[in-house]
Amino acid sequence: MTTRRRRPALPLQLDLAPSQAGPLRRLDASLHGRVREALRDAILAGRLPPGQRLPSSRGLAEDLGCARGTILLAIEQLVAEGYLTTRPGSGTRVAETLPDDLSVPRSPASRTAPSPATPVLSRRGAALASTCGEESDEPIPDAFALGRPARDAFPFETWARLLQAEWRAGPPAQIHPLGDPRLRRALAAYLSAGRGVACSEEAVIVTASIRQSLRLLAELLLEPGEAAYLEEPGFPGLGHALRSAGLRTVPVPCDAAGFSIARARNLEPGARLAVVTPAQGHPLGATMSLENRLALLAWAEARDGWIVEDDYDGEYRYAGRPLSPLHALDRAGRVLYVGSVSKVLMPALQMSYLVLPETLVAPVRRALTGGGGLASIIGQGALARFIAEGHFSAHLRRTRRLYGQRQAALVAAARDLLGDRMEVPPRDGGMHLVARPVAGTRFDDGRAVEACARAGLATTALSPHFSDRSLAEQGLLLGYASVPERAIVPAVRRMAEALRGMDDAGPR
Template structure:
């Protein structure tokens, strides 16, 4: 029997204690307090929670903060959202949660050890921070659900060619290659990447400046720990890539969200914040997630700032190969004459994510420091995949694959836009994007993107809310729709679900 509290706000307020000065984000504090209140039965199954706007006003915090906490609790099964009614504590909690209800000793505080005595937390301050900034991830589906961002067309990957190259390498691999290798990566791969980047991306580098890493995330995290001290400020695009923010905060840096304009990261807005920055993180070729390309004048202005301020620029070139009109835009790094840009690339979106291979291109003055840091976090990357990627690059398979994928992704984007315009009419603001693997579409003013995303998730459609990527309150709510991994039938079926959800009017 559900228990509905007609006046839930006072009870919820008793369960929440927020500290605006803590390193842990406010949404995570609110999530944690509400979760513990549910597990300890202070908030009972079926109990209605306050509306997000009301709770935000009572706690004197942003409504987006409450929305993010509610959305995370909903995703994990603690809360359920009922369209037109509100948000409630879930009627049936996952079975494994029932075993820990009320057992707060499983997660002792700093002042309470697991045996009940006073003692220190089992985690370091950095460990606690890492736990609290961990971002929710998509579940690993056997088949990608529409419209999960960031996935390439796995069904179109030339697996037979890859298998042949892999088999050839293993058949001829000498025993001498089975020991420890260079932490910076397989030298022929570093040489092949250097040649490719110079020709296709306008990057100026030698093979010695290329460091092989386990994907973009390791590259960003490594850069944060090498270049940033605790308390240093890092400018990040807002909206932008959440895991970059997490990497900087884990290194102890203070992240400063910087708004965007039609030319990219707004240096005027960045400079209007208190104090300068030690590093700026940007996605200039195709901003994530809004999609604009940073203008030449803005690039030059950013490089001038970095040189004058003795600061660094971290350029994430995550999907630059996929441009559907004209040639790919040259990298920001190619304009850098002062050695201030660290360039990041990855094979996750051009080949496949499970490969876990990416690369850093670092200024010559930083090569030794990055190489030493890399040897501490990873003794040496797996050799066989690096060999196969080398062959894939040198024998022309990579370029052929890119040409096929550009054609396929342009077609899938066109299908998605056509279906959205046909099925949703003027309910969504949809426009094409000349690059990338996703579209950002904007919702009408009376629709809330977090609620819409949660409703779509129940329909087996992944459409992250635009507000998830921002630390600020945005002028417009939207959804981020990845189309590269979704075939035509699933694109149209997913759009049908979006249309039905919009027609159900998920109000603010």
């Protein structure tokens, strides 16, 4: 007689009722989102302790009365966020170390535990810890956060179906350090047809982030101590990636025509690497002129140099078609093209890509094969199907229209509610706007960010994006892609009140 194994019982009841939070709170009305939030809340409250094994996805689906694909998508997001772990033969378990800073002890014994020692960081560690980035381990509201796509526009049911098909097929027989071949093939087809980046699947590498791609390239192409050009202002994380690879960074002030290699060479003639964002410079949105593009390509060929083109949100252009990348003009194989899937779809994917010139494919392949892969294999197969079946292109078209509408709504609301203290002009593309203080007014963007945070708004200061503080400009960066149109006016009104309260408090 065969005894049927009982699945592990879930030691709690999950509350899957939709949240009643206001429009400025992060909402997730989808069923898989409510499953994820309920499991996450149970983990943080200690009802699911570290190491606790979860029932099978099929068993959870039966217990909760929903589709197995819904459970799989919720579990995949929690794995990507660090709350759950999966290992062959061990099932899905609660992670031993959670990403959140738990201020409430989860057991009586933990109340008497000694306080951890304050770490003494190296100079490099202190610099990394002070990075002004666009990502945070702390949960923050989506209102005006940078780099957050629209969760309400993502086709979760389609994604769940594709993910379920991948899980049903089982894990790939071989782990490819360069990425799932199906995904590399799908990305090559999309980039060639949709972005004008002619490439083969062999030239496409799947990575975890743009910064990891940049560090890998810096270590492969340059010697420690060599110089690399960066745009000024720019995303601070790129500079940290280069310096962590041992390079000297040379910030090059940019104007309305974008990065100028002539200006860069006047500052440091010996550099052999330039990291640029030609489509729309971060954070001010300048587009590199054709003259500057051609001059940069000529410099790279003559200097035996390299250009890293960061096309972080080049797909989002609201006036005409998206601009062709610098890569499309490259005839000498000097442009290394990097892009992000996470910023287009959802941050939990933690997936970017790198397109290499033919001459670099073999060296990068050997480096990655010897050092291990850079991106998690989870979700790569589903993403390959998502792109190949046309869902990715359809999502881009849908969100391009949606983000254009949300930008217009933010500009109008800022004009009506913030016009006496901040100017928020529209932009031709991107996923954020720059709010600048009205001329003649005193403004401290660091204090403004703190005031907005107390009001539940995730704004970002402009001034830390300048490495030369004597050139730093004051302002706020307002991400609008993730903010539903109905929430924009209340959010801007709340911002106006927060800034007014900062004025009433006076200078510190």
